[in-house]
Amino acid sequence: MPGIDHRKAAIGLAGAFLMAVAVFALWPGIDLAVSAAFFREGEGFWLGRVESVQALRHFIWNLSIAAVLLSLVALGLAAIRRPLPDFGARPAGFVFLLYLLGPVLLVNALLKNHWGRARPADTTEFGGTLTFTPPWLPSDQCASNCSFVSGEGSAAVALAITFLLLVPLLRRVLPDLLFRAYVVLAVFLPAAGLALRVMTGRHFLSDTVFAVLFVLAIALGLHRWLLTERR
Numbered sequence: 001m002p003g004i005d006h007r008k009a010a011i012g013l014a015g016a017f018l019m020a021v022a023v024f025a026l027w028p029g030i031d032l033a034v035s036a037a038f039f040r041e042g043e044g045f046w047l048g049r050v051e052s053v054q055a056l057r058h059f060i061w062n063l064s065i066a067a068v069l070l071s072l073v074a075l076g077l078a079a080i081r082r083p084l085p086d087f088g089a090r091p092a093g094f095v096f097l098l099y100l101l102g103p104v105l106l107v108n109a110l111l112k113n114h115w116g117r118a119r120p121a122d123t124t125e126f127g128g129t130l131t132f133t134p135p136w137l138p139s140d141q142c143a144s145n146c147s148f149v150s151g152e153g154s155a156a157v158a159l160a161i162t163f164l165l166l167v168p169l170l171r172r173v174l175p176d177l178l179f180r181a182y183v184v185l186a187v188f189l190p191a192a193g194l195a196l197r198v199m200t201g202r203h204f205l206s207d208t209v210f211a212v213l214f215v216l217a218i219a220l221g222l223h224r225w226l227l228t229e230r231r
Contacts, residue, residue, distance in 0.1 A: 006224045013220065017213050021136055024206045028134040031204040035120040038199045045121055045201025053196060057152070060193040064099070064155040067162040071095040086169040094226045095162050101222075102215040103154040108145075116140050117148040121201035135206040150203040153211040156193030160186065161219050 024030065040046050047053050074084050074092035083089060116139040118130035125132055133139040135148050163186035171179055194212070197203040 004220070004223060004228075006220060006228070009220050010217075013213065013217050017210075017217075020206070020209050020213060024135050024209075031120075031135070031206050032125055032132065034198060034205040035126065035201065038201065039120075039126050044127060045199070047196075048121075048200035048202070053200065056192060057196050057200075060156060060159070060189050060196075061152060063189065064103075064159050067095060067159055068099050071099075071162075084169065086172065087166065090226045091165050094222050095158075095165065097222055097226075098158050098161060098215070098219055099155070102158055102218045103151055106214060106218070107149055107154045107211065108151050111149055112146050112151060113144045114138075115146055115148040116142050117146050117204075117207075118142050119147040119202055120204055126201065135204070135210060147203055148207050149211040149214065150194070150197045150207040151211075153194045153197050153203065153208040154215045156190040157212050157215040158219075159193070160190035161215075163190070 035045075038045055038047060070087075071092045074087050075089060075096065077083055078089035078092065084092075117133055117135065118128070118139070118141040120126055122128035122130045122142070123132045124130065130141045131139075133141060163182075167183075170182055174182060194208045197208055198205055
């Protein structure tokens with residue numbers, strides 16, 4: 001992630017966040033309309049019962065677990081002065097802290113357990129018993145592990161950033177064809193991880209949008225702290 005102008009990036013992220021808040025506040029029905037596209041009367045969110053879809057979802061989730069384990073291994077190797085080439089203590093620490101501060105603490109420990117937003121499949125619009133609420137409004141419709149924001153979506157964003165950090169190492173060790181395949185998968189898998197949470201009725205579109213923005217904001221701060229050369 002070289003050459004980042006942190007000030008401009010922060011302004012851009014703040015603008016994107018305000019725009020997202022405005023869009024979903026003015027047109028909260030966007031969430032319902034997008035979720036409705038994947039809902040069938042009498043079948044519900046049928047994609048959630050497709051085995052290949054669930055297999056892909058678990059594969060993407062397991063990649064995030066592997067990314068965290070890789071960061072711990074790399075930190076351990078750096079501690080004994082045998083760092084991985086192009087993935088030493090700082091990038092490894094970046095990945096570990098990104099997952100810890102983003103998906104683990106901010107998303108799962110704080111927002112999902114206290115915001116109270118019901119998941120799409122649990123709302124009355126899609127055959128459930130709970131009330132739909134917009135993303136910007138804390139609610140009492142869910143006690144824990146709620147819809148806002150997407151935990152697996154936030155992990156998918158962290159995974160995409162991890163893939164990006166591994167580019168220098170893998171470009172050096174992989175044959176050209178395999179590296180090209182890696183680049184394709186590095187784009188496809190995180191995007192699929194985000195999309196599947198909406199398509200299977202587990203999250204609204206806004207849950208994934210704000211998950212992306214929160215994790216990017218954390219990544220920007222960590223990049224400024226860990227991966228920027230001091231002058």
